[in-house]
Amino acid sequence: MQVTLEELKTYRINGSPKGITSVCSAHPLVLRAALRLGRDSNSSVLIEATCNQVNHQGGYTGMQPRDFAALVYTLADEEGCPRQLIILGGDHLGPNPWKHLLAEEALLEAEKMVSAYIEAGFSKIHIDTSMGCEGEPTALADELVSQRATRLIKVAEAAAARSGQSLPLYIIGTEVPPPGGADHLISTLEPTDPHAARRTLAVHRNALRDAGLAAVADRILGLVVQPGVEFGNSNVIHYQREKARGLSAVLDIEPGLVFEAHSTDYQGQQPLSQLVEDGYAILKVGPELTFAVREALFALDLIASEMFAEYPERNLHRLVEKLMLDKPNGWQSHYHGDEHQRYLLRHYSLSDRIRYYWTEPEARTGVDTLLNQMRGVTVPLPLIMQYLPGAEQFAECRFEPEEAIIWRVLKVLNYYHRACRVN
Structure with a gap:
């Protein structure tokens, strides 16, 4: 409607x-x-x-x-x-x-x-x-x-x-x-x-x-x-x-x-x-939606690390951490605490200031590497259950990583949609 x-x-x-x-x-x-x-x-x-x-x-x-x-x-x-x-x-x-x-x-x-x-x-x-x-x-x-x-x-x-x-x-x-x-x-x-x-x-x-x-x-x-x-x-x-x-x-x-x-x-x-x-x-x-994107990307990063010997362990996570440390303007004035607290906030803060970095060339390369690694493969059901619970429909079939990320964002958008009572 x-x-x-x-x-x-x-x-x-x-x-x-x-x-x-x-x-x-x-x-x-x-x-x-x-x-x-x-x-x-x-x-x-x-x-x-x-x-x-x-x-x-x-x-x-x-x-x-x-x-x-x-x-x-x-x-x-x-x-x-x-x-x-x-x-x-x-x-x-x-x-x-x-x-x-x-x-x-x-x-x-x-x-x-x-x-x-x-x-x-x-x-x-x-x-x-x-x-x-x-x-x-x-x-x-x-x-x-x-x-x-x-x-x-x-x-x-x-x-x-x-x-x-x-x-x-x-x-x-x-x-x-x-x-x-x-x-x-x-x-x-x-x-x-x-x-x-x-x-x-x-x-x-x-x-x-x-x-x-x-x-x-x-x-x-x-x-x-x-x-x-x-x-x-x-x-x-x-x-x-x-x-x-x-x-x-x-x-x-x-x-x-x-x-x-x-x-x-x-x-x-x-x-x-x-x-x-x-x-x-x-x-x-806004931030909850890009938090969902980040959550799905990091889940796929872990799945790829488990499935493929040639994929470096948590490659995307490590790449983005280095990028945020090299270019701290997007988060430095917002995240406080000791070194470990700031590390956790860089990746998992609800404000999701990591979203400012996805357009950086290094981040684009890391995301493309991950998506290309996962595209068209068959993901075992237990790995989906471990890292993307609720997304079991993507297991044991030709995997399209972008669809899994969109699915995660739609989980958020759907409860907004229901709250708005437009259907």
Whole structure:
């Protein structure tokens, strides 16, 4: 069942809330899994790129928005997923990649990025100007955030008019979790204060009106809030709906909106279902999906080590460890502790910052070596049971390693799909 973004609020008002999974990943196998699920269930596929991952300068993937869109559509065609099911979104679009610069310099780059996203056909735009730039406090006042958000929305509107793209839907909000999860052990987490959520909406609407963009307020799809869900490197805070009842009730006053929940990774079926029931209709997930990719790759690495004398023991694991030590920028400021603790986090952290390394030439070579080693062989059932439990259908037949990895990602996506109640 295809559910459009605009319909999400209507389903909630009618007492039959539905949701949509926001797949925040650029990994081709994650994208294939999402597109395959959309094809098989005839449901919308919302795929989002983040500002650090994809921007007009290339981001850490090396892709500009038009490149990312082309990748998604190419994979969709290969998977037989109709393009009309696909919704492209831009996440955390704002000065974050350039926050080390003075605010005006960072915002000029953010303007270029927003224009590039709109011109590439991205129709769901999360504007995030909540972070301080050089010389500013880490957290900014709502008024300043809304002024900067309005500036970027104005740029987006102009880009849509100039390029002939449809006018975008916007997500706003000032209480935005850190991309990729928290860096520390989290013991408690409070939901967004309902009064703060309403004030954020009012301040943004006023800023848009003052800028002559009052009509755009009708295209504010939702608000990013903190419902009380998060994950750190080693633990997860699960949704407790009783703590968020006051926040959820805001939607009774603002029936034209939905809430967007970030960092819903690792919540599991029941908490995700409760989030959708309570109005958090957009569930963003990313690291859990690439964690599943990494988990499957390391499982295949172990299987190959057991099956083939010519395959070096844990070859991929050792290669990626060396790569991360040689190029520590992707994890060093996020992982703390003694040497062994940092080793464990490099490979097994829930934030999965190893995902930044799969595009490196050395990692690509290691993955290709592994997949080529495993492709077309017959894997004994006991090895599948040992290293890929639940994937017994791949044993004792011609093995296709990419299919096993997609299967593992789909295990995650399927419980999101069920939580969203779109079938």
